[in-house]
Amino acid sequence: MAEKKKVRVGLLGAGWIGQHHGLNVISNTYAELAAVCDLDSKRAKAYLDQNNSNAIVFDNLEKMLEQRGIEAIVIASPNASHEEHAVAAAEAGKHVYLEKPMAITLEGCRRIVKAVEKKKVKFAMGYHRRLNPLVQYAKSLIAEGKLGELVFIESDYFHHVPGDLDIWSWLGKNDIAGSIIHAGTGHNIDLIRFFCGEVAEVSCYKDVVMPRKIQMETEDLAVINLRFKSGALGRVGLFLGPILPFTFTLRVFGTKGTVDNNRVWLDTIPRFADFGHEEDYIRLPQSWIADNVQGGVSETWKQNMDTFIDDIRLDREPFNGAQSGFNTAAVCFAALQSAAEKRSIKPEVL
Numbered sequence: 001m002a003e004k005k006k007v008r009v010g011l012l013g014a015g016w017i018g019q020h021h022g023l024n025v026i027s028n029t030y031a032e033l034a035a036v037c038d039l040d041s042k043r044a045k046a047y048l049d050q051n052n053s054n055a056i057v058f059d060n061l062e063k064m065l066e067q068r069g070i071e072a073i074v075i076a077s078p079n080a081s082h083e084e085h086a087v088a089a090a091e092a093g094k095h096v097y098l099e100k101p102m103a104i105t106l107e108g109c110r111r112i113v114k115a116v117e118k119k120k121v122k123f124a125m126g127y128h129r130r131l132n133p134l135v136q137y138a139k140s141l142i143a144e145g146k147l148g149e150l151v152f153i154e155s156d157y158f159h160h161v162p163g164d165l166d167i168w169s170w171l172g173k174n175d176i177a178g179s180i181i182h183a184g185t186g187h188n189i190d191l192i193r194f195f196c197g198e199v200a201e202v203s204c205y206k207d208v209v210m211p212r213k214i215q216m217e218t219e220d221l222a223v224i225n226l227r228f229k230s231g232a233l234g235r236v237g238l239f240l241g242p243i244l245p246f247t248f249t250l251r252v253f254g255t256k257g258t259v260d261n262n263r264v265w266l267d268t269i270p271r272f273a274d275f276g277h278e279e280d281y282i283r284l285p286q287s288w289i290a291d292n293v294q295g296g297v298s299e300t301w302k303q304n305m306d307t308f309i310d311d312i313r314l315d316r317e318p319f320n321g322a323q324s325g326f327n328t329a330a331v332c333f334a335a336l337q338s339a340a341e342k343r344s345i346k347p348e349v350l
């Protein structure tokens, strides 16, 4: 049987995460990094030279989209450009891998979904945590009925970002980066939607508490409460500034068991709750919480990219597609609206 040709990928944005995504495309047997586009074409060229790649360099997306044979675009440009770039790529008939946040307005997210659906292209959000080993294990426990019915879920995003970094000139600015609730805790919301499904109602308090060289507009502290359509409740915490290494938590409580980060408690473990049996839990490898590294690189980015490439070549339904990306974004925007209007909000669900 003739070997199927590789999926030819164009990378947009050869910055910090774009460079990781580019390497993940290069290392995928079924994909080829065909082009890289960055406003700073010298940066793109240096990156490709460093990695012995002869991908073509562009300094403008339009030109890259005109390049024949490119089937998919990985978008790792700044947040405020996501809408324009994702719509342009989808309208040109390219499959889209889009970094988070989907867009900095809900209308922008809606435009992306429409373009993706109209052109019937594959779509993946850069929400890699659904593929973390711990998350996959928890999902398998649920599928086997071992956690019972899910009743409560919580996930925190604690990230110490020093106050004297230049990053504050854009991070936390509404019109440049969008909210931290979407750009940061969008990861947590997306993850807990993976477990509990769609959200019926959201309430949120938020604030700015940490001193910085350039102060942020949006929020560095928030608590988001969720009621899912399933009846389960959820909570997401955000603190961008704690004296703590980067910490992303996950706790899933079911009627028959609990996943407390890398500790699993099941009601099949004898007398687990009795005095003297506090250690009677299953301890999962610490490395399964793959992302808890300050400034770190996630192993699971590769799995997310591999899944996107497989979605294209095997013509599968996307693992975490555009509608799902919209629904996560809608919860984030509902949280912002809740904090502003001091009432709970029912997010739009596609």
Ligand SMILES: NC(=O)c1ccc[n+]([C@@H]2O[C@H](COP(=O)([O-])OP(=O)(O)OC[C@H]3O[C@@H](n4cnc5c(N)ncnc54)[C@H](O)[C@@H]3O)[C@@H](O)[C@H]2O)c1
Pocket: 012, 013, 014, 015, 016, 017, 018, 037, 038, 039, 040, 043, 059, 060, 061, 076, 077, 078, 079, 081, 099, 100, 101, 126, 127, 128, 183
């Ligand atoms: N999934 C994650 O965990 C994760 C982690 C980090 C960053 N991100 C997201 O990835 C995106 C990029 O972040 P980063 O830290 O790599 O930023 P970065 O500033 O390091 O890189 C952005 C690159 O895009 C280029 N660029 C800007 N506008 C462009 C345009 N119009 N056309 C072509 N190139 C353009 C810049 O020159 C730069 O090289 C952001 O949206 C960010 O939220 C996601």
